[in-house]
Amino acid sequence: xxxxxxxxxxxxxxxxxxxxxxxxxxxxxxxxxxxxxxxxxxxxxxxxxxxxxxxxxxxxxxxxxxxxxxxxxxxxxxxxxxxxxxxxxxxxxxxxxxxxxxxxxxxxxxxxxxxxxxxxxxxxxxxxxxxxxxxxxxxxxxxxxxxxxxxxxxxxxxxxxxxxxxxxxxxxxxxxxxxxxxxxxxxxxxxxxxxxxxxxxxxxxxx
Amino acid sequence: xxxxxxxxxxxxxxxxxxxxxxxxxxxxxxxxxxxxxxxxxxxxxxxxxxxxxxxxxxxxxxxxxxxxxxxxxxxxxxxxxxxxxxxxxxxxxxxxxxxxxxxxxxxxxxxxxxxxxxxxxxxxxxxxxxxxxxxxxxxxxxxxxxxxxxxxxxxxxxxxxxxxxxxxxxxxxxxxxxxxxxxxxxxxxxxxxxxxxxxxxxxxxxx
Numbered sequence: 001x002x003x004x005x006x007x008x009x010x011x012x013x014x015x016x017x018x019x020x021x022x023x024x025x026x027x028x029x030x031x032x033x034x035x036x037x038x039x040x041x042x043x044x045x046x047x048x049x050x051x052x053x054x055x056x057x058x059x060x061x062x063x064x065x066x067x068x069x070x071x072x073x074x075x076x077x078x079x080x081x082x083x084x085x086x087x088x089x090x091x092x093x094x095x096x097x098x099x100x101x102x103x104x105x106x107x108x109x110x111x112x113x114x115x116x117x118x119x120x121x122x123x124x125x126x127x128x129x130x131x132x133x134x135x136x137x138x139x140x141x142x143x144x145x146x147x148x149x150x151x152x153x154x155x156x157x158x159x160x161x162x163x164x165x166x167x168x169x170x171x172x173x174x175x176x177x178x179x180x181x182x183x184x185x186x187x188x189x190x191x192x193x194x195x196x197x198x199x200x201x202x203x204x205x206x207x
Numbered sequence: 208x209x210x211x212x213x214x215x216x217x218x219x220x221x222x223x224x225x226x227x228x229x230x231x232x233x234x235x236x237x238x239x240x241x242x243x244x245x246x247x248x249x250x251x252x253x254x255x256x257x258x259x260x261x262x263x264x265x266x267x268x269x270x271x272x273x274x275x276x277x278x279x280x281x282x283x284x285x286x287x288x289x290x291x292x293x294x295x296x297x298x299x300x301x302x303x304x305x306x307x308x309x310x311x312x313x314x315x316x317x318x319x320x321x322x323x324x325x326x327x328x329x330x331x332x333x334x335x336x337x338x339x340x341x342x343x344x345x346x347x348x349x350x351x352x353x354x355x356x357x358x359x360x361x362x363x364x365x366x367x368x369x370x371x372x373x374x375x376x377x378x379x380x381x382x383x384x385x386x387x388x389x390x391x392x393x394x395x396x397x398x399x400x401x402x403x404x405x406x407x408x409x410x411x412x413x414x
Binding site: 049052054055057059060062063075076077078079080081082083087088093094095096097098099100101125128129131132133134 | 268
C-alpha cells in the first residue's frame with residue numbers, strides 16, 4: 001500500500017516495525033522504572049555522548065523573565081518569570097554528521113496517539129528541518145504499556161495533514177506498528193533510538 | 208605555513224580572510240546600529256529561516272527553578288530562579304543537511320580576542336560535534352570597530368590548545384585576519400555568516 005503525501009514522495013508500508021534491539025533477557029523490563037520519558041532520554045543521550053556516538057541535548061525550557069533582583073555580592077535572583085511555549089522541538093544534535101531533530105511525547109491512551117500533543121509550529125519547524133536535509137522524528141511512548149515508537153518526520157506530517165483534511169485526530173497504535181519503528185528498552189542506552197535513526201537515514205538515501 | 212594540531216589534520220594559512228559579501232554601497236554601515244551581536248544574529252537567522260536557507264535558533268538560557276507559584280485560574284509564576292551556565296554553545300541548527308553549531312562572542316579589545324570568553328566545556332562540546340561530522344565555529348565581534356570574524360572550530364581548538372600549552376591567552380586580530388573569515392555587515396541578512404560556513408564545508412571536503 002502506497003500513500004502519497006503533498007511533497008510527492010511515497011509513504012510505503014514496509015512493515016518496518018520489527019522490534020529493534022530486543023534485549024536478550026526478556027524477563028528484565030528495563031522500561032518499567034517510573035522515570036519520565038524525558039529522564040529516560042536524558043540518560044540515553046548521556047550514554048551516546050560518553051561513547052562518542054552522538055551529541056544530542058534537550059533544549060532548556062524557554063522562560064520569559066519579568067523581574068530580576070541583583071543583590072550585592074551574590075548571584076542574580078529571578079523574582080518573576082513565566083514558562084513559554086517552545087517554538088521548536090525539544091531535542092536536537094548531531095549523529096553521523098547529520099542534523100537530528102525530534103520531540104518526545106507520552107500518551108496515557110492504550111490505543112492511539114492524539115495529534116493534539118503537537119503544536120502547529122512544532123510540525124512546521126520539523127517540516128523545514130526535513131526540507132533542509134535534517135533527520136526529524138517523533139518519539140512516542142504509550143506509558144501504560146511502556147511501548148515506544150520512533151515515527152519519521154514525513155510519516156508524522158502525513159498523519160498531521162490527514163487530520164487537517166478532516167481525517168482522524170490521532171494515530172492508531174496499529175498504524176504506528178505498521179509505519180514507525182518500535183524500540184525496546186535495554187540496559188545501555190536505555191532507549192536505543194539511534195538504531196531507528198539509522199533506518200530513517202538509510203530509507204532516505206534509498207528514495 | 209602549516210600548523211599541525213593533535214587530530215593530525217593540518218591548519219593551513221590559506222589567506223581565507225578575504226572579506227565576504229562586501230556591501231555595494233560602502234558608505235552605508237549596516238553594523239553600526241547599537242544592536243547586540245545576539246540581536247543581530249537573531250535577525251539574520253530569521254531571514255535565513257524565512258528564505259528556507261537554514262534553520263538556526265539560539266537556545267534559551269538555562270534557568271534553575273527553585274520556587275513556582277500556581278495561582279488558581281492563571282499561569283504558573285516562577286518566584287525564585289537562577290541563571291545557569293550553558294554546557295553547550297548558544298546556537299545550533301541545520302544548513303545544507305549539515306549540523307551547524309557555534310557560539311557568538313563580543314570583545315571590547317581593539318587588538319585581540321581573549322580566550323577567556325570560552326568555557327572549557329563549550330570547547331569540549333564543539334570538539335565532539337566536529338568529530339561527529341558537525342560544522343562548528345566561533346563568531347567573534349570586535350565591538351569598537353564593528354569587525355566580525357568566523358573562526359572554524361579546528362582553528363579555534365588550535366589556539367585553545369596553544370594557550371593550554373603555555374602560549375598566549377588570546378587570538379590576535381592579525382591571526383584572525385589570516386585564519387578566519389571576515390564577514391561584512393550587509394542589508395539582508397545583516398550578518399551573512401553562511402557564506403563563511405560554505406567555505407568551511409568546502410575546506411573540510413577538500414581535506
